[in-house]
Amino acid sequence: MTMNAQGRPTRSDAPTVNAAPTFTGNKALQIEEALIFEVGHFAGTGVDLPEPNGGVDRLGGLNRNTDIGLPGLSEPETMRHFVRLSQKNYAIDMGPFPLGSCTMKHNPRLNEKIARLPGFSDLHPLTPEAQCQGALELIDQLAFWLKELTGMPAVAMSPKAGAHGELCGMMAIKAALEARGEAGKRTRVLAPESAHGTNPATAVQCGFIVDAIPADKTGRVDLAALKENLGDDVAGIMVTNPNTCGLFERDIRAIADAVHEAGGYFYCDGANFNAIAGKVKPGDLGVDAMHINLHKTFSTPHGGGGPGSGPTVLSEALAPYAPVPYVHFEDGKFSLVETRRAAKAEGESAKSLGRLTAFHGQMGMFTRALAYMMSHGRDGIAQAAEDAVLNANYVLSRLKEEMTPAFDGYCMHEALFDDGFLKDTGVETIDFAKAMIDEGYHPMTMYFPLVVHGAMLIEPTESESKRELDQFCEALLSLAKRAKAGDVDAFKAAPLHAPRRRLDETAAARKPVLRWTSESSVQAAE
Amino acid sequence: MRYLPLNDADRRQMLDIIGAGSIDEFFSDVPVEARGGSFDLPDHAGELEVERALTAMAAKNRAASAGPFFVGCGAYKHHIPATVDHIIQRSEFLTAYTPYQPEIAQGTLQYLFEFQTQVAALTGMEVANASMYDGSTGCAEAALMARRVTRRKKHILSGGLHPQYAAVTRTNLELVDDQVIIASPDVEAGEDPAAMIDDETACVVVQTPDVFGNVRDLSPIAKAAHEKGALLVAVVTEAISFGALKSPGEMGADIVVAEGQSIGNPLGFGGPYVGLFATRQKYLRQMPGRLCGETTDAEGRRGFVLTLSTREQHIRRDKATSNICTNSGLCTLAFAVHMTLLGAAGLRRLATLNHEAACKTADALGAVPGVEVVNKSYFNEFTLRLSKNAAEIVENLASDGVLAGVPGGRLWPDDPKAENLLIVAATECVTDEDVEMFASKLAKAI
Structure with a gap:
């Protein structure tokens, strides 16, 4: 045995044993954690507040006399609870998070610091304009960056997320059709089969009917099929570009021209703008409206599913219908135009589509996105797009050895594979993805886009180093080889090393348990 | 560039392995006329430069903590325990995605279940x-849900509903050609929404405390709505009020919508915030948005998953209950952490402190000549009728260091009756000195 200078062994000579279940159910750093309701303290609290004076009650006799029934945990218990929970999560700060279409890139902490400056974070949305000039200036500057990068003349800043931005864009289209007196006639929206689910859902929320356009053999919109579907009943098209197969729509100008000739508008889903930011201006492609996911392209954190932010750029044709509020600059002063009527008086937005949210949008995301843009600058934004595309093509090229790309040729920022290489192995896309978890990776996007069988969509982003990508590719290649070698049981059992094995989603949906109740804790204890 | 790990040598080597001559080959599908556009934007900048520029912008704003502060109307200044911001900045929460892979997202899923x-x-x-x-x-979304549940197309919005909430709701409902009736601003809570409900009504939307601060009894409205087969949507913009006031559920609401910002989330100039959305079990499948549910894993251990996603856009596409794709992830965490610290006991005390602060402020301001407190009841916000234009008073006091509240003209610019109204909020953050200063400056300004 090797000893150190103090005579302590530096290497264990303990015999290898199979891990038996522990008494606690914990596994070293993986600690099981109860629900806060099971910890108890229903009369407790973890805050020190002064004793009320008592004696006043102007609640109109509507006092809450029943139990609220929520526990209050002390500060150390609260901290430990949430820290333990955090350790059951995978995150971009831990390793590659190659979710195609989701753009999990590094989230710089400078952005967090800026968002927390009291002048931004502790600022009320209804502060008089003279006392919030800096906030309005920030919104105006971010708007300038977005307009410049997209080559579009206007941007609506208030949409709260990508899907909300889609809603904004489609509402602007509807408002424009109404102004033309054609809203009753133009009721159809065309969207490719490969579209994000939000596209058809949004169109329906706007009162449109959605017709799917097939993809051609190269994974792009079938231009001939699109043209056949166009007519004077079409309000517009919703096309993602680069598309959800990770490909640039090479007929994009022809698509835009055909739609415009038919009297419709072109909504571009900007979810994948990160592949072309700083390189290509959507305004040069004939786009009428496009949302920008600040949480994808401009790196505001995904936060476990939100909050997002979806500013929406608009063409000359749609700009007059932009929602309120918006920032106006005149005589060295910023002001807010907050109502339809005020917009009309301004003369700028005579037919505003209305209001999408209370207040002014996701300011906390604006501060982060602008900090990110200023850090990267014009040159860095373009370099980031190039690196994202290079990384995706590198992954595509290396994985081709064992996996089956869905389409020939290069990709943009994400590499799409089908499950062809798993044929006859018994291993399915989901099994392959779950096996990646045991290798320390978050799985790629699975079964999307719908147009590819058993789809696996890998988006490495520009944040991965070559070393990290090499290890990632080698891990996936080894998994592919194992699958082909007939190791199907191991794949079906995966993941083995995560905080939980596969979860029963069918049972969860069949008999939904959506909250803790005192009865459910009895069950848990039994 | 500090955010990019690849260097030129890596890039060359990777291109060689791919067998591409240059990066441009990957962009060959881009139409020639759309390539190489010019951008009127600065080049990259270091942390110091960015921080300097944005700090200068932040310095032009008046933070709520900078002095006496009484602004509310849907966003409220409350103290946030230091623990909250620490936890939401943990990498595992901050930089995670939507928990679509539950085996490695139990942290997010469990706090959503607790939330x-x-x-x-x-x-x-x-x-x-x-x-x-x-x-x-x-x-x-609540109004749209009521439309699905009742299959009716008429919506009544109370005159006590925050006008921006009413505007958002109208904008969404106009899209599907529904009829939206917005009652005129109801400062003294004298309207009777129950009387407006008929057999075609999908829902009646009532806020309590309302935008003027009045506490509203929803029970008779719920009864009237249910008699006509309509739903009652209750709106709460101040979540701290749950600690003092009878819950909307107790009063018969069918859907409750609330702004959760007050618990754990900063003012942030209006967002991101967190929308609370609750309903009756029987309407579950018409509910929009994500749901987290309990289940077990392959070893029988309890775990959590996103569930009932057949309502959602990524599965149901054009048949989804809503196009919503995200939730307010990190803001729900901030809410859950703060609420875990507070507990029911802490929330009740906090609510009482808010109410006392408002009573004290109302008494002090109501004693100023030319100032009348309109409300008969209120929680932590009330409305003053001034003898002068409220917007001018607010401007005047703001330049004097007091943010006095929201002038009626800001929310109802087209309604001359609102011009002299001032809506004042007082939370636990307000001190006796703040109240004295407000009252004395108001007396001077009026």
């Missing part, structure tokens, strides 16, 4: 979702 339980308890409802963007968009 849903907290929201259901606070609102007095049976089920809550994993949040909406904010209260106002939640309000629009």
